[in-house]
Amino acid sequence: MKDILMDIIEAKRATICEQKKAISLAALQDGAAESRNMFSMRQALANSSSGIIAEFKRKSPSKGWINKDASPEEVTAAYAANGASALSILTDTPFFGGSLKDLRDARPGVNIPILRKDFIIDEYQLYQAKIVGADAILLIAAALEKEECAFLAGKAHELGLEVLLEIHSEKELEYVNSTIDMVGVNNRNLGTFVTDIENSFRLASALPKDTLLVSESGISSPDTVKRLREAGFRGFLIGENFMKTDNPGKALGEFIKQLN
Template sequence: MKDILMEIIESKRITLREQKKAVPAQLLENGASEERKMFSMRRALANSSTGIIAEFKRKSPSKGWINRDASPEEVTAAYQANGASALSILTDTPYFGGDLKDLRIARPEVNIPILRKDFIIDEYQLYQAKIIGADAVLLIAAALEKDECLQLAEKAHELGLEVLLEIHSEKELEYVDSAIDMVGVNNRNLGTFVTDVENSFRLASMLPKDMLLVSESGISSPETVKNLRQAGFRGFLIGENFMKTSNPGEALGSFIKQLN
């Protein structure tokens, strides 16, 4: 079976080489030094009664196009208006139909934390995240060596960005350390894209009790969120369930009403 994650990472390396030619790293570093208002995703989730991280997602490798013509400013503003605790915006183009400008466009429309969700393998992407308006970045254990992950986490903190570490299996528990702000358990295997929410329940008891936990992927029922909260989770990343509808913001609002 083809490993989709490895294919995506190889594509990302090619994209990065092209981006670095177009915009030199030094130029990004200078831009990232400018001060701006930041929002803590960890704090927002810890203080929220719902913990919903609503995701702006146009497509996926497994499902194809979900909402090709979705507007980032309209959807994210509607997400906030309907009770999202934080936002996740995919910025990968080939596999998820996203773009850096989606996050940049959304930033002025909302005053809640935004996660840049992408396959981050280089500090260059952290500078990008800071400049376009992200408050947090996703680091995927399966895509990085442990020391690479630590270095990226530390650089993210230097830039004022929080880190959501994504794990999927027991062997990735060793990636969890003091440089990590939040741990996300991905219910989707990034190699095969098979999804099973039981993965969150399975790993919850193995994670530090003081770590803020986020369950990612495959969540479509308010009852599942209630059960995950009882298992110790405070964040719930949901995208496709909302984005596949004609009005993602209203879908989120309806979901939260059922949750409460």
């Protein structure tokens, strides 16, 4: 079976190589040093009654275009106004139709944490995240060696960025350490893009009790969120369920009303 994750990482390496030719790491480091203070995504989720991380997502490798012409400024502002605890913005272009510009454009209009959701494999991307206004970054265990993941998590903390570590299987539990702020259980296999919500329940019991848990992908029902809460989850990353509607912010608001 075709491994989509390998294709994405290969394309990502090529993209970063081209970006480095245009803007040096040193230039990014200078820009990051001047960036503003951050919001805490971990704290926002821990204190939230809903825990919804509303995602701005134009397309996916498995579904194609979901909301091609969506405005990041309008959608994220509507998410914030309708009760999102935090935001996730996809910044991968070829596979998800996003960009760093989406995050930069969204930042001035919201006062809640923003996660840069991408396939981060190089410290260069951490400086990019800091400059455009991200508060947290995603590290995907399946895309990194354990040592690489630990290095990137440590560097993220140096920049004031929180880390959401994404795991999908028991063997990736060894990636969890003191440099990780939140652990996300991805219900979608990134190799095949098959989704199984039960994956969150399987892995929750194997993680330390003090871990701030986030369930990612395949969540479309308030009842599922209620079940996940009972299993110990405090964050729920939802994108497609809202983005496929004409009014993602309104869809989020209605979803939260059903939770309460």
